[in-house]
Amino acid sequence: METDPTIGTEDAQLLAAYRRGDAEALGQLVEKYKRPLFAFLSRFAANPGEADEWFQETWVRAIEHMNVFRQKNLLSWLFRIAHNLIIDQARRKKPDCSLDAPVAGGAFLADLIPAAALSPADEAAGRDLGRHVAAAAALLPVEQREVFWLRMDAGLPFKEIARIQRTSVNTALARMQYALAKLRAELAPAYRELQESRP
């Protein structure tokens, strides 16, 4: 069987080997990309079990729709499928729910959630900026959260993130800026601590 010329040689060879019936080849591909893909999915999943389920689903969709794959980078293709999956799940779980949604009393949803986002134990451990970042990021709208984690975890450039989200680089950049603005507001006390602790 011929290898697919649109993707990296090694990945194409492994895919071709899998199509010939070599299950080990699929194992190698999964192993190669498991960290960034699982990390990304786990930022959106409710628990590790759900992240595991989404991880498998992403791979199954990727392999079954390999005929429409036109990129050179298999990981980008996986992220794109993961993006679709996350958007589907977000729509099912929280239709029309946004941090910017106004609620009674002229406040916004984002104003009400933070207290619930961190457990009392987390609040007590206020010095742990990392936990604050993760908790605050979990409250961002899904598109902004995607940009944030694709940048922070996966280290993807904005050009690639824009491709995954099927948008422009400027929009991806703007989403990151919105995300940072919200995180900055959420993390203001922790930020101050961080700044003060610096020599």
Added chain:
Amino acid sequence: MNPKQLEQLLLLEQSGELAPAQRRALAAELAASPDARRFRDQLRALAAAVPPPAAGPAPDAAARIAARLQRNRKSLLAFRPVWKPALAAAAALALLLGIQTFRPAPAPAPVVAAAVANADEEWTDPLDADFTELEELLYAIAADESFEISEL
């Protein structure tokens, strides 16, 4: 440079996507502004504070993915030999039912048929006269070799 522009350039710097002109502009801004440098430090602190991601999927993830793919393929293969004969059978059934239920359109009642015939006879199309004139003109043109088309 306003804070939004500065942040954009700092983000592009972090992702390695700065154009040369942007790089020069950012360097100038950072050199001139302590606020810009402080802003950059904040951004770096945030990036450094991001907690590490989850370790990875279940150890048997690859085997489970392979099993799901195999299962999906089997169900597709199981479906494939069935759908074509099923479609053919459905088409044959539809044809048979169509033949059995077919009835020719009934002839119009005598009164209606007579009315239609009368209407055909009595009605004259006003355009008919125009077409007749045009026809005569065309004959005249054909007969007269000296007739110039521009005369039309």
